[in-house]
Amino acid sequence: MANIVTSACCVVLAAVVVVYAQRRSQQGARIQYEKIGSDVTMQCGTLGSEASVTWKVNGTDVENRREDDGPRLALKQVDLSVNGLYSCFQNPTGELKDQIILRVGNPPKEPIVTCRSNTYPKGFYCSWHLPHPTYIPTEFEVSVRHGLQDLQVQKDPIHKNRCHVKLPEIFSNNKYRVNVTATNALGNASGFLAFDEISIVKPDPPEKVVANPIPGNPRKLEVTWNSPSTWPDVETFPLKYFLRYRPLILDTWQHMELSDSTSYTITDAYAGKEYIIQVAAKDTEIGTWSDWSVAIHATPWIEEPKQIIITTTTEADENETTPSQASPSAKPQVGDTLGSSSAALTLSANLFITCIIVLII
């Protein structure tokens, strides 16, 4: 038991030492960023121009190096393949003099900014991306201006290229101006977007879209949904909806624009056909339609097929008869109607009175 524990401890210790040594070997290394396609010169520490050094990249010798370069290493028209850890060793001692991590990349180009408000009137968020990759670490700074006021910007905890801003007021015709500056070791670039409050409003799609068949109605489907949960105040800022549906077998959609109710009954479905249904949402006054919701499938109610039992009579069974059980539910229904005629009359009289009352009002 003690032996096993000791062995385990030794293994762990050895691993720690190896990792530490590796880290240490890179700790003295500095990072050098260079532009793709440019000519690069690396200098080995502070050695004089007469010094003779040997260069290694990631532990292997550097190819095609001129001997009279002294403490420098020149690389022409670099591309991404030259990335690596470069070490220089002084000749003839072989002493490690310097370590450089070479990273090639591009300076950033103007970022492309887009903004959207799916939480109107609380706030909006902006996203950006670079049209061309930089291949080296790039940081972004965002500033938002509204008229003469600078607004506070909150970085998104998950997405590196997104930030959130609260709307300071509503019904404003001052533009919002979002400026994004991308910076890396090779340069910087700025992009901006200016917009009016109403032009960026776009809700998230409706949620929990459900379509149910209605028993006894082979051409109807009842569709219900919820307003998007990100929309903060659907009472004060109501949404209107757009429903589209089609049978799976056809390509053309049917559309229905609806006011702020969150349910609709399709009444012209083809009997027995599976339907695909989607819903979108929009603020009743401003902005644009949301994306379509997740598509749901539903089939209208189909009548239960009647049980038909085929009886075959052979010569041996001639004397026996099997009663047919066609439409087992038909006869009892007829019987019920005949038996409750008096109750029906009273009921119809009461309904008639109620109708008159409703009509008067």
Added chain:
Amino acid sequence: MSLCLFLFFSLFILSGHYGPLAVLLATLLHTLRVSAFNVTDASSATAIQRTYELTKYLEHQLSTLTVSYLTYLGPPFNDPDFTPPRPNNSASLPSAATRLDLWKGLDNRLRLSENHRAYSILLGALKGLAAGTLCPSLQRSLQHFCTGLHGLLVSIAGVMTSLGYPPPLPSGEDIPNYFTPKPGSFDFSRKMGGFWVLKELQTWLWRSAKDFNRLKKKLPIPRRRTHMFIACPGIPFHW
């Protein structure tokens, strides 16, 4: 109360076959009694709905009119990305912008009077703009829009009256000088002024749609069936 008693007694006396008929009679009388109360609520609701629809119509008309007017002003005003600075005396133009909590908390009367005040001032400014427009067809379009805007003012005043609020006072505020017509004068500051009048109008029409939507929701819309059952909650229907 007396009606409830009548209903109760009529049911009690005329029970059995004539029970439903008694209910019918009582309800008829009740309906006649409450019909006067229903009219005021119904007319306010209709007036608000009409005003809401008018703002939507005017908003649509204004977007077409703005395109024509900015083309008439010429560059850089007809550039969709161009926003001129506000003129020095633009503080006299009513701004629709407000904080969310303040807007939500507006009482009905203040909400309506703010709308009325804004459109009164903007109508005056727009009239001055129209008078100073040199293009005849554009001038006619602007004047036609002024008529529509005047209709909106009348509609808002109608809503205020139907809700029992005192009618709005005529606006005594001065219209900024640069809106008064100076034929032939076509300097940049007048153009800037024209741009911002239309911009403020556009914003107000969008805001008004939301204002009237909110009024619609806050006002209890009468439902006739609800009234019938609320009449005498203690008395069950016996057939």
